[in-house]
Amino acid sequence: MSSRLGGGRGLVVLVAVALALAGSAAVTGAIGPFQQPSGDEVLDRVEERYESAESITTTAAVTIENESASTTATVEVAAADNRSRTVVTHDGATYRVGSNGSVVWAVGPNRSAAWSADDLAEGDREAVARPAGPAGVTSSEHSERLSRHGHPTVNASNVTATLVGTPSVDGVDTYEVELTHPEADGSTSLWVAQDDYRVVRAVATDGTNRTVVSVESTAFDVSIHDSTFDPPTDRVALSTFERHDDFAAAQSATDLTLPRLDGTFAEATVTVRQGETIVAQRYVTDGGNVSIVSTTAADRFDRLAENASTTTVDNRTVTVSTAENRSVAAWSEDGVTTAVVVEGSTDRAIEIAGRLST
Structure with a gap:
């Protein structure tokens, strides 16, 4: 100690x-x-x-x-x-x-x-x-x-x-x-x-x-x-977790097509848990950190619906919400939910969502 x-x-x-x-x-x-x-x-x-x-x-x-x-x-x-x-x-x-x-x-x-x-x-x-x-x-x-x-x-x-x-x-x-x-x-x-x-x-x-x-x-x-230290097998399935320092490595580690931001790539994590994939990318921009989450878990952002509104970005219906001092813009296509998480206003989250490329 x-x-x-x-x-x-x-x-x-x-x-x-x-x-x-x-x-x-x-x-x-x-x-x-x-x-x-x-x-x-x-x-x-x-x-x-x-x-x-x-x-x-x-x-x-x-x-x-x-x-x-x-x-x-x-x-x-x-x-x-x-x-x-x-x-x-x-x-x-x-x-x-x-x-x-x-x-x-x-x-x-x-x-x-x-x-x-x-x-x-x-x-x-x-x-x-x-x-x-x-x-x-x-x-x-x-x-x-x-x-x-x-x-x-x-x-x-x-x-x-x-x-x-x-x-x-x-x-x-x-x-x-x-x-x-x-x-x-x-x-x-x-x-x-x-x-x-x-x-x-x-x-x-x-x-x-x-x-x-x-x-x-x-x-x-x-x-x-x-047995005290073993996971309860009836409720827990083994997950995989990988951390990557560049975009190409993160993309090669998943079958999901990952969006990309015109900022400085910091890191990404690729998690597969109970058959669902969660990829979290982090970028550094002039306005602060930006996280981009891509996941096949349909319920990942369900809690955002409580105080959410909707808007249209690139012909997509985007759900916009706030959580503490962060704003989230999320949408789903072809079984994959994508979410942009920013420090700041919902306007910034929407603006970042419009800048993503694949």
Whole structure:
């Protein structure tokens, strides 16, 4: 845990500690008690406790709130070696994501998929399944903050860890450690059990939002059945995932005829999931990033119909909608749906749609 539990930046979801640190050597001995250790010493002992465990299970309640909204999710984690499973229950829905070392999988209320672990970069694995943020906290902001937790951009070596007290939390004697960073807004406070250095509580602020993580239970070196980490075969079909750095390579990887934009090609991903193909291209233009999605999945953009209007572009009927700070122009032809996603107005999405060529 060289990032010191998220580097003190932003919202700390403590169950990620189990995912990051599970699986190394067996525990070689109990950690002896120390009187009034420093903040750095507490974090070092937390790191040792988690890194030395052969397996970890933990359950936590995670609440994200701001002045106008609040949302709570229950998060359950099981991890052993290079295998893990996370179950998130949020707003009446359950999301599951896991890996058995060779396959990364996700199951949500409406979608499910699995990928070869070799096909996915670390960031892609973590973005597979996330619940939405609370009303008033947009899902993109929510995802960004969770990503920032997992991969802090601040220099962890500049984190200041200060022991500020030894309070009791739900009957557990703890060390309270405050983490701050000169480049980061807000702070993070951890409450660590004095007897075995497990984290029992965390509170983090970033200037706008406050996250409270209440760890309800943590168990080290427990027996976890191998099937825990396997995808549910009745709901998940193995998907393929490829990333390409030029248009020609992306086009050669799919039978779909891909549209092209007169901008700078950045990258493309080609995914085949449960028999459906999804190709996402990204271009850089003077007006910002542009994403072009081509897919055989007919329901991919159904949710846009709630606030959509229609227009005509190149004799096509185009559905135009907005989602957060992005605008989407989408149409279907010959069983393939094409969507232009831009940062900005619907007029720009329509203008970009008219510039595509094949």
